[in-house]
Amino acid sequence: MASPPAQRARLRPVARLGRALTAAVWTGRAGPPPPRPRRLAPRVPGFLSLLPFRTIDLVLVADLVLAFILFRAVQALMRDESLYMATPLDEGEIAFIAVTSSLPLALRDRWPLTAWRLAVVLIPWGIATRGQDLEAAFSADAVIMYLLVVYAVAVRCERHVIIGVWTVSAAALWILGIQSGPNLPGVMLIGIAMVTVTVLFGYNVQARRTAAGRLAEEERRSEQALAGQAVLEERARVARELHDVVAHHMSVIAIQAEAVPLKARGDARMLEEGLGEIRALSLAAMTEMRRVLGVLRDGDGRTDTAPQPSLGRLDELAATARSAGLAVELKLGGDLLELPTAVDLSAYRIVQESLSNAMRHAPGSAVTVKISRSGDELNVHVADNGGDRAAAEAAKAGREKHTGHGLIGMRERAAMLGGSMWAGPAGKGFVVTAILPITEEA
Incomplete structure (x- = not known):
């Protein structure tokens, strides 16, 4: 007696076939139609601009034209053949037989899967209405219609649905061959072969379209990652230059403002000269700041008016970091969709700065970003493993030596919201943890 695992192993193919048949006959759904190339979807001419659509789907037009041709051809054929039938067909029966070959x-x-299901029902019904033998199933109109419908299913449906459609088609043709006369079984085998070739051809077309779409998507993401990395590097450079400008000039201005009154000692001329120097330093600082911030303007001189980033763009941020060599894993929990703007922006900036630090001090490291909402608090946790063993100590030393202007900015963001932030080494890596209160005033 076979063991239970062996029995389950034998039943798996049967269960899969059952699911495939159920999907084909009832539960399956076809995928969306592929985007048409411009040559198959030309724009509507200007004199037809009042139409509710802007492009003409030539594939759909071709299907409708062919359906109409089959409808009229079957009507004409049935009117001629009805002269040789024992019971002539009336116009309603002729119209119904024509519909069975054209409607799917x-x-x-x-709706390719609906069209196939309709064809499976209408073809036998049409044969019964004709009152002929089973050779009517292989009339030219039925063959053309059925193969085109099966091709549409193979191009648009999932693999298990396609297997179910092929199984039903082959089984139906085999049954017709058994119940027919001695001359038809060979014809039925030819029919099964034609359906099989159609299914394989359609599935191959679908696979090629899917591969092409994935390749295009990967190229788009790669371009976005490179562009995002370039923007991140440029903004980091601008921030460093801006920090140097402000820190240097403001320090000198502060010292001058304190020293000039002491140096002048009531001398109006010296006081005026000292204030002039302060003014010159201020103008120089403003000039340099304008030069640095000028890179944030577009070609027309307008300032950058893009919306502030939010946690909804973490995937883009992670993709940029991955393109720079980090292995970023996002773990999001709780409702992060309706956060106050200040909390949303601050959490994003903390993650952004943490990833930037990981890029500089631990290249190639694995970074885990955990963001969760617990009650009225948003928890942000960013940790990296320090990269490889050889670079871990150098990264740790570099971080301890680094003055930490980015860390100061993160602490200020957390403190502004009434929250807290901790950052420091953990093992071979570095950890940043922030707790941001969620309040309506945030």
């Missing part, structure tokens, strides 16, 4: 074709572009 008209629906296959928008």
